[in-house]
Amino acid sequence: MDVEKQLASTPMEQKEMRWPDWLGGEQRKHLLPFLLVFLLGAALRFWQLGIKPLHHDESLHAYYSLQLLHNLENWKSCFDQTMACYHYDPLLHGPFQFHIIAFVYQCCQWLGLPDHGVNTTTVRIAAATLGTVLVVLPYFLRDYLGKMGAWLACLLLAVSPGMVYYSRFAREDIYMAFFTLLLVVAAGRYMRDRRKGWFITGTVAFVLSYATKEATFLSIAIFGSFLLVLLAWEGGCRVSVRSRFRPDSFLGRYGPRTAAPLCVVVLLLCCAPLAMWCFGWMKDTSAYINTYTAASDEIINNIKQQTVVVLPWLGLLISLYVLLCWGRDRLQKKSAPVRKGLAARIDPLKQPTLDALITLPWQYWSSALVVGALIFVLLFSVFFTYLANGIGDGIWQGLYYWLQQQQVARGSQPWYYYFLLIPLYEQIGVLFGLVGVIRCLVRPTRFRLFLVYWFIGNLFIYTWAGEKMPWLTIHMIMPMLLLAAIGLEPLFNRLSVLVKSGQNLTQKGQNRVQSKRVIASSIGTIAGALATIFLLILTLQNMWQVSFVHYADAPHEMMIYVQTTTDVNAVMKKIDQLDEKLYHGRHKLSIGVMPEANWPFYWYLRDYPNVCYGFPAGCSDAKPGAIIAGGDLSKAQAQYSTGDARGRTAAYLFHHYQLRTWWDEGYKPRPCIPSVTDSCQGQPTWGGVGPWLWLSYGDTPPDGAFFNPALAFKNIWDWWWTRKPIGSTTGSTDMGLFIRSDMGINP
DSSP states (O other): OOHHHHHHOOTGGGOOOOGGGGGSHHHHHHHHHHHHHHHHHHHHHHTTTTOSOOOHHHHHHHHHHHHHHHHHHTGGGGGSTTSOOOOOOGGGOOSHHHHHHHHHHHHHHHTTOGGGGOSHHHHHHHHHHHHHHHHHGGGGGHHHHOHHHHHHHHHHHHHOHHHHHHHTSOSHHHHHHHHHHHHHHHHHHHHHHOOHHHHHHHHHHHHHHHTTOTTHHHHHHHHHHHHHHHHHHHHHTTSBOGGGSOTTSHHHHHSOSBSHHHHHHHHHHHHHHHHHHHHHHHHHHHHHHHHSHHHHHHHHHHHHHHHHHHHHHHHHHHHHHHHHHHHHHHHSOOOOOOOOGGGGGOOTTTOHHHHHHHTOOHHHHHHHHHHHHHHHHHHHTTTTTTHHHHHHIIIIIHHHHHHHHHHHOTTOOOTTHHHHHHHHHOHHHHHHHHHHHHHHHHSOOHHHHHHHHHHHHHHHHHHHSSOOOGGGGHHHHHHHHHHHHHHHHHHHHHHHHHHHHHHHHHHHTOOHHHHHHHHHHTHHHHHHHHHHHHHHHHHHHHHHIIIIISTTOGGGOTTSOSEEOTHHHHHHHHHHHHHHHHHTTSSOOOEEEOGGGHHHHHHHTTTOSSEEETTTTTOSOSSOSEEEEESOHHHHHHHHSSOOTTSSSOOEEEEEEEEEEOOOOTTSOOOOOOOSSOOOTTSOSOOOSOHHHHHHHTTOOOTTOOOOHHHHHHHHHHHHHHOOOSSOOOOEEEEEEEEEGGGOOOO
16 A cells, blocks of 8 residues: 555544544443553552652742742732742743642642641642543544554553653643643544534643743644644645656656655755754854853843733734634625635645645634633733733743753753663563554554654654753653554454454364464464563563652662652651740741752741741851751861850751762763863763663773673663662762750750
8 A cells, every 4th residue: 555545544544533422322331441541540640649758849849839829819919010929930940830739739728638738749739630631641542543552552651650750740741741642632633523622622732831841842843843744745645746657667667656755855855954053043042142141131031022012913913803704704694614715625535634724713723822822821920910021931931041951951961861761661662662663654644653753753852952851751751652552552452363262262162273273373472462561560660669669769760860868857857846845836946957958948847937048147046946957067067066165156966867869870971081182172071981881880890891781781680670779879969957955856
């Protein structure tokens, strides 16, 4: 079959599924497997949700969400711009997560939950909820993935180590992942059903993704470029090429049937230089912003001001156009819809994407525009309290900050970071994801090619981006798992046939020779099933370890990045005991927190009003009941352990704790050593031993050592099953607790 015919239609894609079909009687019997997977995903995400101490980033999100809740309780006061109310700051990413966490806080307060509804569990409820709903979104892609493929996609998303761990993590990435997949589902459903509800759902998903994280710009680049390629294909699919040449000529035999492939090639040739220029422009712009910060800030502020001036006029023009469309429809007599103009030249079967864009009713896009704009304004203006500046910041400030960070390259991770991290955790997803890629390329459909493009595009663009962090892996894992479901589907179908064949042989009483023949022909299927079970067990092992065993033990988990340790809970227990002894738990204890330990204690000490952060600078109480120290602990010990003979400083008892720990980074490339011939400009002057030596020997390989595959395999195997670290486990940021000696409690 020609590729053009495969892309035009497939038997599965010919089936139309209406919006309410999933509630129909015929579909009910198929709901149970999906419901069970949904419950599994919910259990893995909500069980012991609050056991892990808040990560540094989580504490920021939790604290400012609480601030936002208090702001909304006094909503009118925030119209005064001199008040310290929550405003969008791209450093903390989009406003959605703060609004949704504040909403959860409020709901939990209404329900009378402990700690006034504000604790480490409620902080993560929104992430766990959207992470759970994400699990069942492939249900709506059954006519693209097949019923078995959709169920497998749900199962893989439910148990994926990365998806589970970051669904239990109050960061914005799981929100963005949910909205991205919802956008894909809505687009796929709209292409099939052409229902207004799906179009508006897709718009809402896109706006909320944009209001969640600036990485949505990367999604725009990937989805938009695929759309351009698809439109180029459809633009040429009705122009015959092969038929223009003699049947016995080379082009008559081997040339493309239509001009669709040629249009794609032309588009790529035109866009490749543009893409290279765009990457270069972003690099140069990032360097300029970081070099000339003051001038760049002034430029972006002028752009925001001009945008706010132009937007009302643009809204007025759109409103007038919508009004004209409404009046035209009112004056025209109702009749059967007739394809006119450009729409009459479009073949809906061969050019469905072009047809969807050209025939898009004005009622659809205008309703979606109103809903999307309202959500955007509400979130970025914080319910109209920061209207003009909020809209300008929402449009431009995120892009500005994102460009700035490309030069910073937070994390300083090598280009191969994700190629090392993802295979360590997602075994079944990686192997069958590659099988799925091959299957999609061998038997392509539009949706299958989109999944391949989405996965490879994300893998490339996140590898290229300056900032590489483990939580970004879920944006690559998600399309990979959809591809893995496509790769697994034939195996499960063969297993189903095998089971039915065995039942038939038993029922019909076939002879032993026929039974042996069936068994012999099924060896490959059984071997594949056993390999799949092994990979699934290994993936489940990794999921269990990172989410429920070593959830706050970063030296044993590469997926955990600079995690707050459980020592924070021990410190808070001591402080609460001291406050209970002295003030009967009324939170009147005076506490000093040194700058290096401000976070996450801004969150953990939220109920203590007598806390001085940045201690001792600017603190009125030079002798607080407790001091939480960070940074140079030996200096702090020398200063506070003995006290001052003049009584200006009290004597304190001291105990050492770990604030944060991290995974060994010996896999990084060797550092550049400056020499006469090489100044190492633009190159890292610190690093590791390289990935191959690190896998073989950890971060301390012997002199003259080379990559040892057997040792590397043993180290990885031991880590998989016993969590024996590959490198050092000593990486940590330390803190100390000082309790005044006259308090009668040891730290």
